[in-house]
Amino acid sequence: MKISVKTGEMGAVSADLLAIPVFRPAPKPGGKASKENPRLPTEAAQFDRTLGGIIQRALATGDFRGRPEERLLLYAPGASAKSAGVRVLLVGVGAPGELGLEGVRRLAGGAASEARERKLGRLTILAPRARGLRAEDCAAALAEGAVLGAYRYDRFKSNSRRRAPKPKAPATTLLFRSAEGLPGLRRRAKEAVWGAESQNLARDLSNAPGNELPPAGLSREARRVARETGLTCRIIRGAELERGGFSALRAVGSGSANPPQLIVLEHRGGPAKRKGAPLCLVGKGITFDSGGISLKPSGGMEEMKHDMSGAAAVIGALRTAALLKIPAHVVGIIAAAENMPSGTAYRPGDVIQSRAGKTIEVTNTDAEGRVVLADALDYAVKQFSPEAMIDLATLTGAAMIAFGPWATAAMGNDDKLVEEIRRAGEAVSERMCPMPLLPEHRREMRSTIADLKNSGGREGGVSTAGAFLQAFVGDTPWAHLDIAGTGWTNRRTPYHRHGATGVGVRMLVAWMQARVQQNA
Ligand code: BES
Ligand code: MN
Ligand code: ZN
Numbered sequence: 001m002k003i004s005v006k007t008g009e010m011g012a013v014s015a016d017l018l019a020i021p022v023f024r025p026a027p028k029p030g031g032k033a034s035k036e037n038p039r040l041p042t043e044a045a046q047f048d049r050t051l052g053g054i055i056q057r058a059l060a061t062g063d064f065r066g067r068p069e070e071r072l073l074l075y076a077p078g079a080s081a082k083s084a085g086v087r088v089l090l091v092g093v094g095a096p097g098e099l100g101l102e103g104v105r106r107l108a109g110g111a112a113s114e115a116r117e118r119k120l121g122r123l124t125i126l127a128p129r130a131r132g133l134r135a136e137d138c139a140a141a142l143a144e145g146a147v148l149g150a151y152r153y154d155r156f157k158s159n160s161r162r163r164a165p166k167p168k169a170p171a172t173t174l175l176f177r178s179a180e181g182l183p184g185l186r187r188r189a190k191e192a193v194w195g196a197e198s199q200n201l202a203r204d205l206s207n208a209p210g211n212e213l214p215p216a217g218l219s220r221e222a223r224r225v226a227r228e229t230g231l232t233c234r235i236i237r238g239a240e241l242e243r244g245g246f247s248a249l250r251a252v253g254s255g256s257a258n259p260p261q262l263i264v265l266e267h268r269g270g271p272a273k274r275k276g277a278p279l280c281l282v283g284k285g286i287t288f289d290s291g292g293i294s295l296k297p298s299g300g301m302e303e304m305k306h307d308m309s310g311a312a313a314v315i316g317a318l319r320t321a322a323l324l325k326i327p328a329h330v331v332g333i334i335a336a337a338e339n340m341p342s343g344t345a346y347r348p349g350d351v352i353q354s355r356a357g358k359t360i361e362v363t364n365t366d367a368e369g370r371v372v373l374a375d376a377l378d379y380a381v382k383q384f385s386p387e388a389m390i391d392l393a394t395l396t397g398a399a400m401i402a403f404g405p406w407a408t409a410a411m412g413n414d415d416k417l418v419e420e421i422r423r424a425g426e427a428v429s430e431r432m433c434p435m436p437l438l439p440e441h442r443r444e445m446r447s448t449i450a451d452l453k454n455s456g457g458r459e460g461g462v463s464t465a466g467a468f469l470q471a472f473v474g475d476t477p478w479a480h481l482d483i484a485g486t487g488w489t490n491r492r493t494p495y496h497r498h499g500a501t502g503v504g505v506r507m508l509v510a511w512m513q514a515r516v517q518q519n520a
Helices: 044-048 056-059 100-117 135-149 182-207 214-227 238-243 249-254 299-305 307-324 370-382 397-406 416-428 439-444 460-469 505-519
Strands: 003-007 017-022 071-076 086-092 123-127 171-176 231-235 263-270 280-290 330-337 350-352 359-361 386-391 410-411 432-434 476-482
Touching: 003 056, 003 135, 003 182, 017 100, 044 056, 056 071, 056 086, 056 359, 071 238, 071 439, 086 370, 100 123, 100 171, 123 135, 123 460, 135 171, 135 182, 171 182, 171 476, 182 214, 182 307, 182 350, 214 231, 214 280, 231 370, 249 330, 249 350, 249 370, 249 416, 263 307, 263 370, 280 299, 280 307, 280 505, 299 330, 299 439, 307 330, 307 386, 307 505, 330 370, 330 460, 370 460, 386 410, 386 416, 386 505, 397 460, 410 416, 410 460, 416 432, 416 505, 439 460, 460 476
Parallel strands: 003 171, 017 086, 017 123, 123 171, 280 330, 280 386, 386 476, 410 432
Antiparallel strands: 071 086, 231 263, 263 330, 350 359, 410 476
């Protein structure tokens, strides 16, 4: 998506839609809401005079309060009956002290979404000004919001009726007041576009139907991303998986005609190019989860096409790391398989030997994510001796019940690492909530006939799943993120709509950058 940063007068821009942030008047002392109408930013007020004061008159009605996410579309008449008018979109951003970077992201997201909905090709967003809001951060958040807000998953919509081309994301201009620091604003906007487009790529992968994106399809996409951005990519499959001892991954994939694959993406940036323990990002890549022989109920099963959202986040994060040339060594490892019931499927009661050597009694074939991750985590630890390792997985319905789409469950064997991740998430408005991993959770996963069983009871489902994974990471500093609730949404927000969210990409990028800073 094309995003440019400009400075200058509002009257000088030619756009199909001009979005103006409008603050709600500060509340009265004592906290009561002000009865005053919202005021326009000075430059917008000047511009409004050239439009004949339509914005001020609309505000004078008192209908528009400037509340966060409130939107009002106005039309200023053109100079003559034949010349088209100007579309002005007022976007509420709350009281001046209320506006943070997430508000800025939402402002741009709402504007870009509105432009796309109305098939408008050129959007200009006036950058908001508020105390404590740095212009460069604002440019990044605006760019991010616009790219995410314009996202649609319309690959399978045929628009045969009028053969009109499908609407595209609007070319967007971010309009700043002063030319001060323009190169910095442009650089930050460009970097933010890379990150947000990587998040949209993760959404595309998760939204893709199971028949379109089986494990081999996920490999193909990873290879394509690697080729385009300079990552290295290695795919392990077939006999090589067998020789490598990936029996757990192979067991889960055995019910499907689409064989499992292990995808390894690698980024080497900066001075870490030569040596150094990497950061490992491990993703659950179940391209469709039917539950296997422990078949899921049919209602809502179609959503299980996004059971590779952890993998999608890993691909998005590595893509961004490559584009930003983050000076670190980062390895992405994806365990890709399809969980299907069939005559060749693994069964409840089976005992499988994991790559790590530990035996797993399968008590429920629907607890397949942890089984494939067992081999992927073991491979990461033994092959790369990582400095730190994070896995992302749509692992349990329990995480969705616990936090809904509002927070990711975070746990691990290293409180400092979990805290780092929580902070990185907070900085980019991806919420992570710490969950415990207790000795009792580990005990719950013991089997009577094997080393572990793959499914505990319903109690403490988020943590027992995490405790299972812990058995495969040894002493490596490790954190597990259960994105079962956050990877998918049915709620619309200014920059999310029904479907995959691409959660994890922004946090991982922020985390890698923080790590680099820390080591510098
Ligand atoms: N992929 C599911 C978890 C899931 C549920 C993700 C809803 C996103 C939305 C996972 O493989 C699964 O089926 N987990 C089981 C585990 C149980 C059998 C121990 C679950 O949570 O029910
Ligand atoms: Mn499952
Ligand atoms: Zn699953």
